[in-house]
Amino acid sequence: MEKIKFERVTKKFLIRDDQKKGALREFTAIQDIDFSVKEGEFITLVGPSGCGKSTLLDLLMGLSRPTKGRILIDGREIDGPGLDRGIVFQQYALFPWKTARGNIEFGLEAKGIPKSEWKERADHYLDLVGLKKFADRYPHELSGGMKQRVAIARSLAFNPEVLVMDEPFAALDAQTRETLQAELLRIWEKTGKTILFVTHGIDEAVYLGQRVVVLTANPGTVKKIVDIPLKNWLEDADIKSNPKFVEARHEVWSLLHESEFIGANI
Numbered sequence: 001m002e003k004i005k006f007e008r009v010t011k012k013f014l015i016r017d018d019q020k021k022g023a024l025r026e027f028t029a030i031q032d033i034d035f036s037v038k039e040g041e042f043i044t045l046v047g048p049s050g051c052g053k054s055t056l057l058d059l060l061m062g063l064s065r066p067t068k069g070r071i072l073i074d075g076r077e078i079d080g081p082g083l084d085r086g087i088v089f090q091q092y093a094l095f096p097w098k099t100a101r102g103n104i105e106f107g108l109e110a111k112g113i114p115k116s117e118w119k120e121r122a123d124h125y126l127d128l129v130g131l132k133k134f135a136d137r138y139p140h141e142l143s144g145g146m147k148q149r150v151a152i153a154r155s156l157a158f159n160p161e162v163l164v165m166d167e168p169f170a171a172l173d174a175q176t177r178e179t180l181q182a183e184l185l186r187i188w189e190k191t192g193k194t195i196l197f198v199t200h201g202i203d204e205a206v207y208l209g210q211r212v213v214v215l216t217a218n219p220g221t222v223k224k225i226v227d228i229p230l231k232n233w234l235e236d237a238d239i240k241s242n243p244k245f246v247e248a249r250h251e252v253w254s255l256l257h258e259s260e261f262i263g264a265n266i
């Protein structure tokens with residue numbers, strides 16, 4: 001079943017016109033973005049810097065409206081922020097004065113979940129991200145990877161149907177990033193969430209996504225959606241050496257670099 005549908009989504013901004021003093025002109029950040037995400041699917045998005053990934057996520061979160069087109073969730077048009085969508089950012093955005101559990105409980109309070117449910121829910125999700133023993137620690141007592149686990153637990157705790165992730169592992173060291181990638185797949189399998197994950201990392205996009213949406217440089221459009229034929233990520237410890245992984249990775253890499261090569265040939 002279709003969970004999210006981007007229907008010819010275009011977003012334009014008004015920016016200062018450098019040619020004419022005091023005048024404004026239209027700038028198209030994304031144009032005619034058109035694809036669907038299936039219920040329970042893990043989809044990754046990659047694209048050159050400035051191609052409009054954050055703009056697209058803002059639209060999906062209901063923080064701004066498309067200039068043209070629309071975004072549907074379960075067939076309903078998005079008209080603002082909602083509890084059906086949760087987001088995890090690159091920076092953990094945790095309150096330093098609250099413990100791991102306190103940070104999750106705060107999210108539950110903000111979402112209007114009854115107080116009687118907070119502790120149990122917070123503990124359940126802390127357990128899910130492997131932080132059961134760290135519930136009473138403050139952010140400064142946690143590593144970067146642990147903080148990001150708390151952020152993931154906080155987003156999952158109010159049980160959104162769609163989890164949006166905006167380069168959530170970009171600030172972590174390579175080893176922690178790999179661990180969290182595998183963890184996220186495990187959590188995804190367990191919870192069955194629909195996940196839309198934005199990244200700059202080609203390896204990360206191919207490793208996590210069932211499909212990788214490759215965007216073009218400005219204005220951002222869908223260049224191609226690459227199917228990733230691998231199914232048994234977690235059983236294969238060295239999946240990144242699998243020829244199918246290598247091939248998919250190369251395809252995404254080529255799509256991202258095509259425009260650069262064309263430029264280089266001129």
Ligand SMILES: Nc1ncnc2c1ncn2[C@@H]1O[C@H](COP(=O)(O)OP(=O)(O)OP(=O)(O)O)[C@@H](O)[C@H]1O
Nearest residue numbers: 013014015029048049050051052053054055056218
């Ligand atoms: N509020 C705004 N007003 C004017 N222009 C904007 C606004 N928001 C974004 N843009 C422009 O739209 C384009 C896309 O920006 P966006 O931040 O979505 O890209 P991105 O793909 O997320 O970039 P990065 O990968 O570097 O994070 C950029 O050229 C940016 O300058």
